[in-house]
Structures are given as C-alpha cells and as structure tokens.
Amino acid sequence: MRQLSDKALTRLRNGAELPDLSGTRYRLLERVARGGMSVVYAAQDRDLQRRVALKVLETPSSQGELADRLMREARVLARLEHPGIVPVHDVGRLPDGRVFYTMKFVEGQRLDQYIGSLTPTSDRLRLFQRICDAVAFAHARGVLHRDLKPANVMVGSFGEVLVMDWGLAKILSGDVETETGTDPASPQGPGNGRSGTTGSVVTGHGRVMGTPGYMSPEQARGEVESLDARSDIFSLGELLRSLLSEKPSDRSLDAICAKASAQEREGRYATVQELLSDVSRYLDGLAVEARRENIFEKVGRFYRRYRFFILLTAGYLVMRVLLLVLIKP
Amino acid sequence: MLQPTFRGGDGGFPATRSSVLEGVRSGDTAERRRALETVCQEYWKPVYKYVRWRWSRGAEDAQDITQGFFAEMLERELLNRFDAGKGRLRTYLRLCVDSFLLNEDKAARRQKRGGAVQHLALDFAAAEDELAGGCIDAAAIASPDSLDQFFEKEWVRSLFTLAVEDLRTLCIAQGRERTFQLFEAYDLDGDENISYEQLGQQYGVAVTAVTNGLAWARREFRKMALERLQRICGSDEEFQRETKAVFGGDAQ
Numbered sequence: 001m002r003q004l005s006d007k008a009l010t011r012l013r014n015g016a017e018l019p020d021l022s023g024t025r026y027r028l029l030e031r032v033a034r035g036g037m038s039v040v041y042a043a044q045d046r047d048l049q050r051r052v053a054l055k056v057l058e059t060p061s062s063q064g065e066l067a068d069r070l071m072r073e074a075r076v077l078a079r080l081e082h083p084g085i086v087p088v089h090d091v092g093r094l095p096d097g098r099v100f101y102t103m104k105f106v107e108g109q110r111l112d113q114y115i116g117s118l119t120p121t122s123d124r125l126r127l128f129q130r131i132c133d134a135v136a137f138a139h140a141r142g143v144l145h146r147d148l149k150p151a152n153v154m155v156g157s158f159g160e161v162l163v164m165d166w167g168l169a170k171i172l173s174g175d176v177e178t179e180t181g182t183d184p185a186s187p188q189g190p191g192n193g194r195s196g197t198t199g200s201v202v203t204g205h206g207r208v209m210g211t212p213g214y215m216s217p218e219q220a221r222g223e224v225e226s227l228d229a230r231s232d233i234f235s236l237g238e239l240l241r242s243l244l245s246e247k248p249s250d251r252s253l254d255a256i257c258a259k260a261s262a263q264e265r266e267g268r269y270a271t272v273q274e275l276l277s278d279v280s281r282y283l284d285g286l287a288v289e290a291r292r293e294n295i296f297e298k299v300g301r302f303y304r305r306y307r308f309f310i311l312l313t314a315g316y317l318v319m320r321v322l323l324l325v326l327i328k329p
Numbered sequence: 330m331l332q333p334t335f336r337g338g339d340g341g342f343p344a345t346r347s348s349v350l351e352g353v354r355s356g357d358t359a360e361r362r363r364a365l366e367t368v369c370q371e372y373w374k375p376v377y378k379y380v381r382w383r384w385s386r387g388a389e390d391a392q393d394i395t396q397g398f399f400a401e402m403l404e405r406e407l408l409n410r411f412d413a414g415k416g417r418l419r420t421y422l423r424l425c426v427d428s429f430l431l432n433e434d435k436a437a438r439r440q441k442r443g444g445a446v447q448h449l450a451l452d453f454a455a456a457e458d459e460l461a462g463g464c465i466d467a468a469a470i471a472s473p474d475s476l477d478q479f480f481e482k483e484w485v486r487s488l489f490t491l492a493v494e495d496l497r498t499l500c501i502a503q504g505r506e507r508t509f510q511l512f513e514a515y516d517l518d519g520d521e522n523i524s525y526e527q528l529g530q531q532y533g534v535a536v537t538a539v540t541n542g543l544a545w546a547r548r549e550f551r552k553m554a555l556e557r558l559q560r561i562c563g564s565d566e567e568f569q570r571e572t573k574a575v576f577g578g579d580a581q
Contacts (some may be wrong), residue, residue: 001452002497003459004490008517009482010491015516015543016551017576022544037569058573066569096548 019056020095026054034058035167037066040104045089052089056100067099074101076143076169086154086162106164107157112150115243123248124243125279130161132236132279136272138163139229144170146227147237149214150242168209170227197262214238217263230265233275237261239267240279252282255291257297350418350563353408368408369399370491371561372419375483377456378424383476392453398429413563417571423480439559458484485575492554493517499549507532511539512546551576 004012019041021028029042032053043054045172057066077088086265091101108114111127118124131153138145145152145166152165156218210219216234244253256278271274278288285305287293291316303310352364373395380391402408402425411421500509515528525539534542558575562568 001490001494001511002517003455003457004486004493004517009486009489011516012493012550013485013576015547016554020544020548022541037573058569058576095544096551099532 006166014231017058019054019098019100021054023095026052026090028054030155038070038167045102045104051105052102053105054100054102056094057098070099070101072171073167073169076166078104078170079141079309080138080143080166082137084130084132084161084163085138085166086164106154106163108153110155111153112160114155116152121244121253122249122283124247125280125283127155127161128236128240128243129276129279131163131239132272132276134161134163135232136276138231138269139272142172144172144227145232145235146170146219146228147210148213148232148239150239156244168228170224172228176222210235210262216265218265220265228265228270229271233268234261234265236272236275247301250293251297252288259290348559348563349561350408350413353389353406365403365408367560368402368422369517369575371487371557372422372484372528373399374456374459374487374490375419375452375480376422376484377453378460378483379423379426379476379480380430381460382479383427388453392451393451394430394433395451397433398426401429411563413567417574418561419481419484419566420477481574488554488557488575492550492557495553496546496550499553500546505542505545507534508542508546511542512550515539515543516547554557 008142017039018031020299021043025047026043026045029044029051031039031041033040037058038055039058041054042058042089042259043052044050045052054072057070071091074088074091077086081087086106087104089102089104091099093099115124131148135145135148146165147165148163152163154164156162163328175322199239199261209224210213212220214235216231219231219234237257240253240260241257244250244257256275259267259268260275269278274289278290281288285301287301288299334398347368349364352360352367353363355361376398377391377395380386380394381388381520382389386394407425411418496512497509500506511528511532511534515523525536525543529536529539532539554575555572558571559568562571
C-alpha cells in the first residue's frame with residue numbers, strides 16, 4: 001500500500017475539497033468564505049466574462065436535505081430582485097452531484113469592518129435606512145431573513161449596501177412555510193475571515209437558528225413556526241445599536257433601538273416601514289414615535305430645527321428695538 | 330476464533346451503508362465482526378503510531394500493544410459504550426488507548442498474545458516505514474495539546490491511504506491505469522513544478538486528457554474517502570462534521 005506524505009495529504013485534501021467545475025461555464029479562482037455546510041468561492045463566468053461568487057455544499061448530503069435547502073436558498077434570492085439584496089445568477093449541480101448557485105461577487109467590506117470609516121451619525125443612519133429598504137422589500141415578498149447582523153451586510157466599493165447570506169431565510173407564503181436553513185457562509189469580499197467567526201447557529205429540527213445577540217427572544221426559544229417580520233425588526237434594532245455604539249448617547253435614537261428590539265414582539269415596530277419612518281423623522285429633526293418628549297425637549301428640538309430663522313428673527317427684532325431706542329424723534 | 334486479515338486489502342466490507350456503530354451493536358455475529366474489522370482497518374495505524382510517539386514505546390512493544398488493544402476492543406465491546414452525540418469516535422478511541430496502556434500489565438499482555446485471543450494480521454512494517462520515512466515531524470507533536478492533532482492527522486492519513494487503494498482498484502477494474510498514474514504523479518508525488526502539459530508529454534496523452542483524468546480521479550477519490558468516512562460515523566450530523574474536519578478548515 002502506498003505511503004502518503006504530509007504534502008500528499010494536503011494536496012489530496014485540497015484537490016478533493018475544491019469543487020469540480022468541469023462541464024459548467026465557471027472557472028474556479030479561489031475560496032473566499034466558508035460556512036457550516038457550504039463554501040463560497042470566487043469563480044470566473046467564461047460566457048459573460050465576469051467574476052461571480054459560487055456557493056456550494058461542502059459535502060454530499062446522504063438524504064439530499066442540504067441540497068434541497070441550498071436550492072431553496074437560491075430560489076429565495078431569485079425572488080428578491082432589489083438593489084440592496086445580492087442577486088443570484090445561476091443554479092446547478094456539479095459533476096459530483098453537489099448543488100451550487102452563483103451570485104454577484106461583491107467587492108467591498110462587511111459592515112462591521114466598514115463602519116469605523118463612517119464618522120457622522122447621520123451617515124450611519126442613512127446606511128441603516130438602505131438596509132431597512134432591502135429588508136422591507138423582502139418582507140413584502142413574504143421572506144424573513146432571520147440572521148440580520150453587521151457581518152451579513154456588505155458595503156461595496158461604490159458605497160452600495162447589500163444584505164447577504166439568506167441561508168436561514170424563511171418564506172411565508174400563505175399557509176406554506178419554507179425554510180432554507182443551510183448554514184450561512186460569511187459574506188464575500190477581501191479581508192473576510194472564516195465564517196466560524198460570524199457565530200450563526202443552526203442545529204437540528206425544531207431548532208435554534210440565528211446569531212446570539214442579534215436574534216429575537218422568540219427565535220432564541222426555537223419558536224420557528226411563529227416567527228414574523230418583528231423578529232427581523234428585533235435584529236435590525238440590535239444592528240442599529242451596534243452602528244451607534246461608538247457614538248454619544250442620544251435619547252431619541254436609544255428609544256428607537258429600544259422599541260425595535262423590545263423583548264416582547266408586541267412592543268416593537270409592527271413593520272420595517274415604521275422603523276424606517278422613525279429614523280427618517282430623527283434625521284429630519286422631528287419628534288420620533290418611539291419616545292414622548294417633555295416640553296423642554298420639544299422646545300429644544302424646535303429651536304435646533306429652526307435655529308437659523310429663530311436667530312434671524314431675533315436678530316431683526318433686536319435691531320428694531322435698538323433703532324427705536326437710539327433714534328429718538 | 331476471529332482472525333480478521335486486512336493487509337491493505339478491501340475484502341469483507343459490509344455491502345450495506347449502515348454505520349459501523351450500528352454494526353457493532355447488531356445481534357448478527359457476522360455483521361458485528363465486519364463492523365469491527367472496519368474500525369480496525371481505519372484506526373490500527375494511527376493507534377500504532379500514537380503508541381510509538383505518545384507513549385515512546387519501541388516497535389515490538391507497540392505492535393503488542395496495538396494487537397492487544399484491538400483484541401480488547403473486540404472482547405470488551407468498547408465501541409458499544411461510545412456515544413456519537415458526545416464526541417468523535419477517534420477521540421474516544423485515543424482515550425481508550427491511553428486507558429488501555431495505563432491499566433494493562435506487560436506480563437499479562439504477553440501472556441494474552443500467546444493465548445486464545447484473536448491475533449490481528451497488521452502490516453506494521455508499512456507503519457514503521459511511514460514513521461521512518463519522515464512523514465511525521467516529531468517536533469510538531471512534542472506538546473500534549475498537539476497529540477489530538479497528531480492522532481487526527483494519522484487517522485486522516487490512514488483514511489486517505491485506504492481511499493487511494495480503493496481508487497487504484499477501481500481504475501484497474503475500469504481499465505483506467507493511465508488515469509491512476511497521472512493521479513499518482515500529480516497529486517500523490519506532488520511535483521509542484523510540473524505542468525499538465527509536461528505530464529501529458531511524459532505519459533503520451535493530450536493536456537485535455539490530463540485535465541479530465543485528474544478531475545475524474547479526484548472526484549472518485551473524494552467519493553471513496555467519504556464512503557469510508559460515512560461507514561464509521563454514527564449519524565448524518567457526525568458525518569457532516571467529520572467531512573468538514575477531513576476536507577475543511579478544521580483539519581490540520
């Protein structure tokens with residue numbers, strides 16, 4: 001029997017791990033991310049001559065369950081055509097039977113890595129609004145993400161924001177609920193580490209799926225069947241909190257975060273649009289729904305919003321008074 | 330008396346795809362025996378090397394211990410106590426080896442070896458060749474923390490060796506000896522400087538034949554390694570986990 005050196009072990013391992021793309025129109029470039037059960041590679045689409053991200057199961061699934069889930073994940077993405085959601089291009093099977101799908105290759109950074117470069121709070125809030133736009137769109141299409149967190153949002157080279165990793169998505173279509181439930185791979189892009197660091201948890205049936213710290217209490221309790229949009233809203237609240245964590249405390253923003261991520265879902269915003277509206281009100285200098293202001297705060301906000309006109313008017317009145325006093329008939 | 334012989338061959342493996350752990354608990358004696366043979370074949374080499382390095386035993390002593398350990402595993406049905414939900418089979422076996430060594434008396438072992446206990450025919454010479462051939466970096470396994478990694482690595486080596494032999498058998502059966510030669514030359518001998526074109530010239534085939542042949546061989550190798558792996562896993566979850574460890578980032 002042949003002896004295998006350490007080098008041979010490594011070559012066999014690498015060679016056997018890499019997906020065999022023969023017979024497809026893709027050429028393998030490099031591995032970019034790994035999840036629990038799937039791996040994401042950069043590949044070249046020979047026909048369209050562009051770079052794509054190719055997600056493939058790491059192992060063949062004996063009962064085909066994981067393959068079905070990856071296929072459903074691709075279908076979820078296919079029904080979510082939105083500028084803030086990574087588009088899927090193709091789906092198929094490798095010669096060894098493993099299911100794969102290709103999607104847009106995003107050059108950029110994960111949000112948790114990018115956020116340090118955004119200084120003004122208003123910039124962070126506007127970025128958050130774009131995330132909410134994408135999630136609201138998904139909800140309108142009957143899809144819950146269920147794993148919203150900074151590591152699953154990419155910011156592209158031109159500032160585009162994309163919500164990634166729909167591996168735990170749930171489709172709500174009437175009475176039919178469909179879960180994807182593949183372990184999510186971490187997002188693409190340079191500088192990303194292994195997905196083991198993103199912390200998403202997927203266990204067996206009936207199960208806890210999501211990321212500790214970002215998943216809603218009902219999700220953490222494994223109440224998979226009763227999850228609705230408010231579960232994603234909880235995650236958005238925690239995501240917003242993480243975006244603002246380095247900033248000085250602001251009562252209105254704190255109130256928005258608190259309402260979005262209330263422990264009881266009845267206490268949260270009912271829809272992502274409501275959350276978005278409150279963030280927009282804050283940016284416009286208006287009172288937010290999440291918090292009732294006292295009279296002093298109302299006056300202070302009114303002053304901040306109309307400061308220029310107030311000062312202009314006050315200046316005019318002072319000038320008039322001075323003129324009346326100094327120029328006596 | 331049970332005398333499994335598995336000197337690098339593939340004979341006698343279960344026709345079904347049930348896990349080996351189901352097999353060892355089976356009421357059918359023949360199936361139980363086959364399952365234990367499977368475990369022995371996959372693990373005897375890493376056990377032997379582990380005893381040599383971890384316990385610093387000489388070759389002859391390590392042979393006795395390895396024989397004795399697997400004989401005891403057969404007699405005392407050690408695998409029946411393994412719970413796949415609590416850990417990996419190879420970790421459990423390694424700990425059993427440690428326990429065996431701590432408790433086993435040398436004199437008693439010698440007595441057993443000559444007695445009525447099953448004697449396993451294992452290719453210790455090949456294992457010694459691997460040890461002597463520089464396959465193992467002694468400095469890298471000096472610390473206790475790396476013992477697990479060492480055992481895992483040797484287990485992977487054993488698994489891959491068997492899968493390579495499976496591939497060789499398949500290639501011979503299908504008249505693809507040239508494909509196996511290409512696979513050997515490129516993936517096993519691992520000359521990083523050789524190109525597909527050079528390989529093609531060396532073996533008198535077109536570059537496309539090299540590309541397709543290697544792709545086929547790697548695919549089949551992977552399939553065979555996974556089949557062997559699946560046999561010794563107790564559940565689908567364990568299989569997925571072990572696959573990642575063998576082929577993925579967790580493996581050393």
